[in-house]
Amino acid sequence: KYCSKIKKKSLSVSLCLIKELCQQFPHGITDQVIQNDMPHLEPQQRAMAINKLLSLGQLDLLRNSSGLLYRMKDMQSTSKMKGSDNQEKLVYQIIEDAGNKGIWSRDIRFKSNLPLTEINKILKNLESKKLIKAVKSVAASKKKVYMLYNLQPDRSVTGGAWYSDQDFESEFVEVLNQQCFKFLQSKAEAARDSKQSPMVQRNSSFATSHEVWKYICELGISKVDLSMDDIETILNTLIYDGKVEMTVIAAKEGTVGSVDGQMKLYRGVNPVIQPTGVVRTPCGLCPVFEDCHEGGEISPSNCIYMTEWLDF
Amino acid sequence: MTAQEVRLCGLLLQEHFGEVVAKVGTHLLKSGAQNLRTIIHETGISLDLVKKSLCVLVQHGTCVFSSGRKAPGSPTEYRTSCDRILRILRYPRYIYTAKTLYGDTGELIIEELLQRGDMTMSSTVKTVADRLTQNMEEGRSMDYSEVSSAFSKLVETHFLQRCPPMAGAGTKDSGTPATPATPAIPESFPDCYRVPHVTLIGRGKRRLSNEDGEDQRNAKKTKMDSETHGDEGIYWQVNFERFHLHFRDQAIISAVANKLDQTSSEIVRTMLRMSEVTTSPTATCTKPLSANEIFRSLPSSYNIPRPILDQYLTLLVDDPMEFVGKAGESGGGMYVVNLHKALANLARATLESVVQERFGSRSARIFRLLLRKRHLEQKQVEDFAMIPAKEAKDMLYTLLSQNLVQLQEIPKTPDYAPSRTFYLYTVNQLPTARMLLQNCYKTVANLIERRLFESKESKRLLEKSQRIEAILASLQASGAEPEQLTEVEEMITAPEKQQLEALRLHINKLDSAENQVDETIFLLESYVNSTATS
Numbered sequence: 001k002y003c004s005k006i007k008k009k010s011l012s013v014s015l016c017l018i019k020e021l022c023q024q025f026p027h028g029i030t031d032q033v034i035q036n037d038m039p040h041l042e043p044q045q046r047a048m049a050i051n052k053l054l055s056l057g058q059l060d061l062l063r064n065s066s067g068l069l070y071r072m073k074d075m076q077s078t079s080k081m082k083g084s085d086n087q088e089k090l091v092y093q094i095i096e097d098a099g100n101k102g103i104w105s106r107d108i109r110f111k112s113n114l115p116l117t118e119i120n121k122i123l124k125n126l127e128s129k130k131l132i133k134a135v136k137s138v139a140a141s142k143k144k145v146y147m148l149y150n151l152q153p154d155r156s157v158t159g160g161a162w163y164s165d166q167d168f169e170s171e172f173v174e175v176l177n178q179q180c181f182k183f184l185q186s187k188a189e190a191a192r193d194s195k196q197s198p199m200v201q202r203n204s205s206f207a208t209s210h211e212v213w214k215y216i217c218e219l220g221i222s223k224v225d226l227s228m229d230d231i232e233t234i235l236n237t238l239i240y241d242g243k244v245e246m247t248v249i250a251a252k253e254g255t256v257g258s259v260d261g262q263m264k265l266y267r268g269v270n271p272v273i274q275p276t277g278v279v280r281t282p283c284g285l286c287p288v289f290e291d292c293h294e295g296g297e298i299s300p301s302n303c304i305y306m307t308e309w310l311d312f
Numbered sequence: 313m314t315a316q317e318v319r320l321c322g323l324l325l326q327e328h329f330g331e332v333v334a335k336v337g338t339h340l341l342k343s344g345a346q347n348l349r350t351i352i353h354e355t356g357i358s359l360d361l362v363k364k365s366l367c368v369l370v371q372h373g374t375c376v377f378s379s380g381r382k383a384p385g386s387p388t389e390y391r392t393s394c395d396r397i398l399r400i401l402r403y404p405r406y407i408y409t410a411k412t413l414y415g416d417t418g419e420l421i422i423e424e425l426l427q428r429g430d431m432t433m434s435s436t437v438k439t440v441a442d443r444l445t446q447n448m449e450e451g452r453s454m455d456y457s458e459v460s461s462a463f464s465k466l467v468e469t470h471f472l473q474r475c476p477p478m479a480g481a482g483t484k485d486s487g488t489p490a491t492p493a494t495p496a497i498p499e500s501f502p503d504c505y506r507v508p509h510v511t512l513i514g515r516g517k518r519r520l521s522n523e524d525g526e527d528q529r530n531a532k533k534t535k536m537d538s539e540t541h542g543d544e545g546i547y548w549q550v551n552f553e554r555f556h557l558h559f560r561d562q563a564i565i566s567a568v569a570n571k572l573d574q575t576s577s578e579i580v581r582t583m584l585r586m587s588e589v590t591t592s593p594t595a596t597c598t599k600p601l602s603a604n605e606i607f608r609s610l611p612s613s614y615n616i617p618r619p620i621l622d623q624y625l626t627l628l629v630d631d632p633m634e635f636v637g638k639a640g641e642s643g644g645g646m647y648v649v650n651l652h653k654a655l656a657n658l659a660r661a662t663l664e665s666v667v668q669e670r671f672g673s674r675s676a677r678i679f680r681l682l683l684r685k686r687h688l689e690q691k692q693v694e695d696f697a698m699i700p701a702k703e704a705k706d707m708l709y710t711l712l713s714q715n716l717v718q719l720q721e722i723p724k725t726p727d728y729a730p731s732r733t734f735y736l737y738t739v740n741q742l743p744t745a746r747m748l749l750q751n752c753y754k755t756v757a758n759l760i761e762r763r764l765f766e767s768k769e770s771k772r773l774l775e776k777s778q779r780i781e782a783i784l785a786s787l788q789a790s791g792a793e794p795e796q797l798t799e800v801e802e803m804i805t806a807p808e809k810q811q812l813e814a815l816r817l818h819i820n821k822l823d824s825a826e827n828q829v830d831e832t833i834f835l836l837e838s839y840v841n842s843t844a845t846s
Contacts, residue, residue, distance in 0.1 A: 197620060197623055198573075198620065198624050199626070237677065237696070240678075240684070241676070241677050242676075247632075271571075272570055272571050273567060273658060273661045275669055276662045277827075278748075278828070279665060280825065280828050281755055281825045281828070283751075283754070283758050283759070284669065284670070284755060284829075285669060285670050289751065292754075294761055300761040300765065309821075
């Protein structure tokens with residue numbers, strides 16, 4: 001009897017000691033550290049103490065490359081979970097792990113192996129406690145992902161700068177498109193008018209993506225902060241419009257605007273040909289071209305598009 | 313040959329040679345090589361007319377004959393091909409080019425040759441001199457030697473070539489079996505471009521004015537000339553390939569001028585001019601030219617210093633369109649013009665322009681995106697093009713229904729279950745170009761039919777106006793008073809005059825539209841042919 005009392009006392013002492021150690025090292029302590037600090041503690045008792053702390057929910061068990069880590073659990077969160085049961089804790093853990101990308105309810109079900117009804121109940125519970133929130137994904141508008149309440153949703157979920165409340169902002173994109181093009185075009189014209197040697201002319205008509213980004217930021221037409229990547233996607237659409245061409249040059253690390261030792265240069269270009277001959281005739285643009293035959297309902301002889309075009 | 317090509321050829325033959333020839337020609341196009349008896353049997357036209365039509369077709373080089381396939385000695389077979397007939401559409405462009413390069417003389421020479429099919433040099437020179445004299449003032453006439461020198465110049469630059477001597481059926485190597493003879497390529501004959509020694513001394517004769525009405529261009533009447541000039545049996549024809557090379561060069565030069573600037577296009581023009589006769593028509597790129605040579609050959613009006621020329625050449629090489637490439641470092645840098653690549657780029661620009669005009673600039677953006685990135689999923693298309701999902705889907709499906717964009721399925725599982733397959737959108741440039749080419753043929757055929765329809769509608773009015781013009785001309789010739797003239801003029805009422813004017817405008821518009829579509833046809837045809845040989 002006396003033995004067990006001493007054991008209990010020593011257990012609570014060791015518990016306090018370990019908790020103090022944890023508070024000393026907020027990043028976590030390994031088994032080795034505890035052993036060094038309390039060499040008199042037997043491994044069995046040490047294990048018992050740690051288990052007690054874990055079950056009380058005061059310690060976190062983590063694993064790193066060198067072995068197991070024990071860390072003091074945040075007092076606030078432990079108080080939060082006081083009223084919840086283990087299942088809720090599990091679900092909360094899963095959602096926390098998903099970080100700011102969020103996790104879909106079906107995936108929570110797979111990971112926790114809990115039935116759907118339970119999951120839904122737990123999710124509702126957690127939401128009412130304002131521990132998690134649901135965010136609509138921009139990819140599939142019916143899909144909801146859950147993440148911790150105070151986290152900012154990741155760009156892939158909200159769509160980044162181009163989406164505001166799930167709506168693609170086409171006018172915003174159009175405005176940016178035109179502004180970038182005007183900037184590049186005016187730069188090219190200035191270079192052409194400078195009448196210097198052709199090499200200098202061409203080089204001065206180029207603008208790096210960094211320069212364009214600065215120009216757009218200074219214009220202040222965007223309420224959202226745009227990154228250089230965003231500007232590059234806009235410039236790419238201009239390339240697909242055939243108005244701009246891009247080259248990549250090697251740049252020294254550290255020059256402003258360089259990414260991975262490269263810089264992207266853009267410049268406005270002129271179209272290679274005038275609109276081609278066939279589109280100047282009504283047949284080139286005719287919506288019923290396939291149905292047109294001599295002697296049919298729609299034929300060259302009675303074509304109304306031709307009549308209009310001839311009288312033009 | 314496709315149905316559209318046959319239809320267009322039929323219309324062209326009808327306009328230029330008449331109904332009967334058109335019938336025989338289209339019949340031959342549709343049924344391949346046939347001998348005389350079969351043609352008569354199947355078209356139901358009399359022997360006489362069929363013979364004459366075949367003569368016309370052979371004269372113009374559209375029909376070739378060869379001994380029968382079944383056995384040597386079997387009746388000769390006749391064959392036509394579409395491309396030669398489609399050239400008829402381009403005659404105005406050939407004549408205009410000759411005019412810009414060699415003046416009125418050159419223009420008339422080419423015009424005469426195109427109309428007659430082939431002629432000897434002496435008859436050409438005489439006819440052209442007569443025509444030129446016609447248009448000159450009283451008392452002046454055109455010397456034969458001037459016309460001869462223009463003719464020689466045309467031959468030197470390969471715009472004209474000798475017709476290959478036609479071997480009569482049976483006089484050819486009787487030893488060899490009758491293989492389906494490929495039409496003899498004119499250039500395989502060594503004398504192709506040799507101007508014969510012709511004694512032509514004289515001046516053009518002015519025709520008397522009352523013979524003016526008789527159209528001296530009536531090809532059916534060949535004037536029997538009693539003089540011989542030493543070049544009997546040597547017939548000349550227009551070298552279409554050479555003209556095509558010239559057009560191709562022009563297209564490349566104007567593209568460079570549009571994309572870069574005037575000076576760069578002059579440099580490219582010089583390079584192309586220097587390699588005119590050294591490059592074969594089907595070459596991928598011209599022979600390498602050193603920068604020194606280019607510098608020496610630049611036109612003197614462009615006084616650019618040597619280092620600046622080097623800079624321009626470097627810029628041309630760096631341009632993403634790759635008009636010019638660098639082939640080596642000797643002689644200050646060896647440069648070539650990438651002909652096939654330039655044609656491919658021009659064809660691509662044509663396709664993009666068609667999509668842009670027909671479907672809008674956002675669809676054009678998707679089209680260009682797919683051309684660059686080859687294969688993309690639906691989601692990726694939306695992201696790269698920055699177009700809202702709903703609209704992007706709509707545009708893609710429209711393009712797909714018009715066959716400008718294709719769908720490629722990549723299954724993840726052996727059963728092609730739709731939920732487990734990747735669907736990628738892609739654009740194939742060559743098949744799309746072919747399809748567009750067929751559409752162009754159909755467009756030209758539509759324009760020609762509309763023009764015929766318009767003239768037919770107003771036939772009565774046209775006849776009336778022609779009669780009145782004839783009356784006026786005869787009255788003027790016989791010296792009538794002004795009142796009589798005005799009285800005759802008033803026979804055409806004002807609304808009729810307006811109608812005539814409108815009709816004239818319509819027909820001009822349709823004509824010029826045909827020429828514009830022909831430019832597109834030329835680009836696409838050159839591109840398709842260049843991929844076939846490479």
